[in-house]
Amino acid sequence: MRVLIHGSELAAASAAAALSWVGHRVTWLPHASADWPALSASGWLTSEPELMRRLEEGLSQGSLRLVADEGDAVGGEPFDVFWLAVSPDQRQDAADSVERLMSGLCPGAVLVNNSTFPVGETEQLESRLDGCRAVALADLLEEGRAWETFTRPSRWLLGCDDDGAERQVRELLRAFNRRREVFQRMPRRAAELTKLAINGMLATRISYMNDIAGLADSLGVDVEYVRQGMGADSRIGYEYLYPGCGFGGPNFSRDLMRLADVQSASGRHSALLDQVLDINEHKKETLFRKLWAHFHGRLEGRRVAIWGAAFKPGTARIDQAPVLTLLRALWAQGVRVRLHDPAAIPAVLAEVGEHPLLEVFRGDPLEACEGADALMLVTEWKAYWNPDWPRLAERLGEKLLLDGRNIYDPAHVAACGMHYRGIGRRADP
Numbered sequence: 001m002r003v004l005i006h007g008s009e010l011a012a013a014s015a016a017a018a019l020s021w022v023g024h025r026v027t028w029l030p031h032a033s034a035d036w037p038a039l040s041a042s043g044w045l046t047s048e049p050e051l052m053r054r055l056e057e058g059l060s061q062g063s064l065r066l067v068a069d070e071g072d073a074v075g076g077e078p079f080d081v082f083w084l085a086v087s088p089d090q091r092q093d094a095a096d097s098v099e100r101l102m103s104g105l106c107p108g109a110v111l112v113n114n115s116t117f118p119v120g121e122t123e124q125l126e127s128r129l130d131g132c133r134a135v136a137l138a139d140l141l142e143e144g145r146a147w148e149t150f151t152r153p154s155r156w157l158l159g160c161d162d163d164g165a166e167r168q169v170r171e172l173l174r175a176f177n178r179r180r181e182v183f184q185r186m187p188r189r190a191a192e193l194t195k196l197a198i199n200g201m202l203a204t205r206i207s208y209m210n211d212i213a214g215l216a217d218s219l220g221v222d223v224e225y226v227r228q229g230m231g232a233d234s235r236i237g238y239e240y241l242y243p244g245c246g247f248g249g250p251n252f253s254r255d256l257m258r259l260a261d262v263q264s265a266s267g268r269h270s271a272l273l274d275q276v277l278d279i280n281e282h283k284k285e286t287l288f289r290k291l292w293a294h295f296h297g298r299l300e301g302r303r304v305a306i307w308g309a310a311f312k313p314g315t316a317r318i319d320q321a322p323v324l325t326l327l328r329a330l331w332a333q334g335v336r337v338r339l340h341d342p343a344a345i346p347a348v349l350a351e352v353g354e355h356p357l358l359e360v361f362r363g364d365p366l367e368a369c370e371g372a373d374a375l376m377l378v379t380e381w382k383a384y385w386n387p388d389w390p391r392l393a394e395r396l397g398e399k400l401l402l403d404g405r406n407i408y409d410p411a412h413v414a415a416c417g418m419h420y421r422g423i424g425r426r427a428d429p
Helices: 010-021 036-040 051-061 088-104 121-127 146-151 163-172 188-219 223-231 252-265 271-283 286-294 322-332 345-352 365-369 389-395 410-415
Strands: 002-006 025-029 064-066 079-084 105-113 133-137 156-159 183-186 303-307 336-340 358-361 374-377 400-403 419-421
Touching (some): 002 010, 051 146, 088 105, 133 188, 286 419, 303 322, 322 345, 336 365, 345 358, 410 419
Parallel strands (some): 105 133, 336 358
Antiparallel strands (some): 133 156
């Protein structure tokens, strides 16, 4: 098939790489806000396993063509599929682009809306098309695993009200549906709401577990016992049941706000969503509060090492990441920060600039701990899971480890001569 992809989101890059890989003739028009030179230099794209290699392979083999403007995109052989993957704040741009690019579509073409828009937006896009059909394909990609989740999907959540459009989408994605049936079809509005509701449910589980971790802390209970007891219940399970220092990310946080907007627009206020968001923002400050309590508020002039800035392992993005809240709180108290992250340092510097209280490190994580009073673990990169404990203890002046992801064994940390504070976990009073 001839496929036109528009957008600069991870979903657009993944579709361009994967669809050209399996033989489709793909033309990719990035959004004007992030053209190809900017995308190819961005840390979040270059850090995605396999993705840049596959994009470059498609470009070199000719199955993928990059264009800089709409005029270059149309004019040749018409497209069978228009794949739209833009951010929610580009919704009006996308609608206007659909009208302008419609001349490049063949009769009976399908618009695949792979963007997270308000419920009902796919129908609105179809109304701008002349005889073409529009389907909603939920963006279920995982940052840090985009190539894998696109090419070996656990499911495709397809919002479709037309049998012919479904057949065309199935053919488009047939190479990724071979092992087993992964399509789940439902009406378009249902698919759009389901995408938002999924992230709302996952966020609710995280925030609820964080709330329980706070209670466990107050009661002197190790929350790990509680987590394992809850997860063993088959009605609950273990997924998204790990307490931590808050979640972030461009899609997760954005989808929650979008769901809240949908609720508000329908005349229904969601007190539950408000609480989920409030708990998460409060949790982003929890490591700072533990540091404050340990030093009885005397923080000015201290040095703190932080391991991890990205909102999750495997990505270079820091959108709504807990580290941003943490940095602001520490700097307000005059704390010097020695920050290590294997991928997200450029994004941090782009966000906060060259701050006088900030030093950054990308090599040996232990280097960031030199002369620090305490270490805060914020992002659970695999490189942080098993440090050289004697060397780490030597470098921390006050021997304090604040574990924002509960990845360490409190008893082992204590046996190494350090004070451990986790989220609902502690090894000493």
